[in-house]
Amino acid sequence: MVSISSRPEPELLREGIKIPVKETLLTPRFYTTDYDAVAKMDISSQQAEMEAVVEELRTDYNRYHYKRDKSFEQSWDHIDPETRAAFIDFLERSCTSEFSGFLLFKELSRQLQGRSPLLAEAFNLMARDEARHAGFLNKAMKDFKLSLDLVNMTKKRSYTFFKPEWVIYSVYLSEKIGYWRYILVHYHLKDHPENQFYPLFKYFESWCQDENRHGDFFKVLLRSQPQLWGTWQAKLWARFFLLTVFATHTLTVFEREDFYQSIGLDAREYNKQVVINTNHTALSAFPEVLDTSHPDFFPRLEKCADYNFQLMAIDKSNLPKFAKNLQKLPLFIAIFWQLLLIYLNGAVDAESQRREVK
Numbered sequence: 001m002v003s004i005s006s007r008p009e010p011e012l013l014r015e016g017i018k019i020p021v022k023e024t025l026l027t028p029r030f031y032t033t034d035y036d037a038v039a040k041m042d043i044s045s046q047q048a049e050m051e052a053v054v055e056e057l058r059t060d061y062n063r064y065h066y067k068r069d070k071s072f073e074q075s076w077d078h079i080d081p082e083t084r085a086a087f088i089d090f091l092e093r094s095c096t097s098e099f100s101g102f103l104l105f106k107e108l109s110r111q112l113q114g115r116s117p118l119l120a121e122a123f124n125l126m127a128r129d130e131a132r133h134a135g136f137l138n139k140a141m142k143d144f145k146l147s148l149d150l151v152n153m154t155k156k157r158s159y160t161f162f163k164p165e166w167v168i169y170s171v172y173l174s175e176k177i178g179y180w181r182y183i184l185v186h187y188h189l190k191d192h193p194e195n196q197f198y199p200l201f202k203y204f205e206s207w208c209q210d211e212n213r214h215g216d217f218f219k220v221l222l223r224s225q226p227q228l229w230g231t232w233q234a235k236l237w238a239r240f241f242l243l244t245v246f247a248t249h250t251l252t253v254f255e256r257e258d259f260y261q262s263i264g265l266d267a268r269e270y271n272k273q274v275v276i277n278t279n280h281t282a283l284s285a286f287p288e289v290l291d292t293s294h295p296d297f298f299p300r301l302e303k304c305a306d307y308n309f310q311l312m313a314i315d316k317s318n319l320p321k322f323a324k325n326l327q328k329l330p331l332f333i334a335i336f337w338q339l340l341l342i343y344l345n346g347a348v349d350a351e352s353q354r355r356e357v358k
């Protein structure tokens with residue numbers, strides 16, 4: 001497997017403010033949706049479940065959790081440059097994706113005000129959590145003398161339009177995969193405390209419960225819309241979103257192998273565990289999930305990561321743009337082909353199992 005280990009020095013917008021990494025297919029995006037269509041959604045078939053998840057959000061279990069304790073009050077200059085660069089990259093990606101969640105939820109809450117009060121409240125409570133998460137990560141970046149200008153990012157970044165149905169599938173998955181990502185790092189560092197080089201990680205156990213609650217909200221919203229689970233199209237969409245989220249996760253985890261190494265995690269094994277667990281969790285919401293036990297499932301995903309490294313190497317070369325694009329084309333086709341094969345590998349029918357899995 002090819003790997004890219006050296007990272008460039010972070011570019012600065014101004015003193016202490018980092019220029020956000022260039023937007024690519026793999027960087028976290030900012031989303032907008034059809035707010036009127038969400039306002040018109042009839043959630044009455046899941047009213048009791050929705051009241052229950054919103055009550056959980058109101059309880060605000062983590063109200064006092066995101067306070068920086070004394071363990072942050074020290075210099076981090078002893079962290080070697082490679083670990084530092086990989087960690088800053090992890091912080092930036094996580095902060096951007098938490099902030100993207102905040103923006104979407106805040107806007108949904110604003111737009112639904114007075115039209116769909118329960119949903120408006122839920123989105124407001126989830127925006128509260130995501131703002132805390134993004135803020136906490138941005139403060140961690142400041143410990144490394146860098147941070148993101150989040151206000152500026154809201155103006156500069158392009159927004160991708162997603163239909164409400166796509167938002168529900170993809171945000172459900174991103175919350176649940178976020179839960180597994182954080183909790184698996186937490187379990188690992190609990191067993192190997194010697195790898196905990198910075199105190200952020202000890203916040204993950206309660207933090208990931210926020211993501212879990214957000215995921216539960218989206219699960220109820222999804223189940224309240226029969227067209228999102230009761231049709232053959234829904235089955236195809238479910239598989240599509242699972243595959244997209246898992247492919248993106250695999251590519252980014254392999255790209256950031258150095259970060260996972262720095263906390264003693266094997267990137268390949270970590271990726272597998274996150275994907276298997278997220279796929280299993282999705283059984284309780286989606287009409288179909290992928291067959292992660294198929295012998296070709298992970299080899300094909302990992303092949304895509306390999307092609308991605310080759311794409312990155314082409315990007316770094318000094319070739320003119322048209323020559324780069326020409327070299328990249330077969331790699332894009334190869335990635336598409338591998339993903340198509342996974343998509344067609346068959347799926348697990350979740351509807352028949354869903355009632356037993358909670």
Ligand SMILES: [Fe+2]
Pocket residue numbers: 098101129130133210211
């Ligand atoms: Fe979050």
Ligand SMILES: [Fe+2]
Pocket residue numbers: 101130175178210211214
């Ligand atoms: Fe979340």
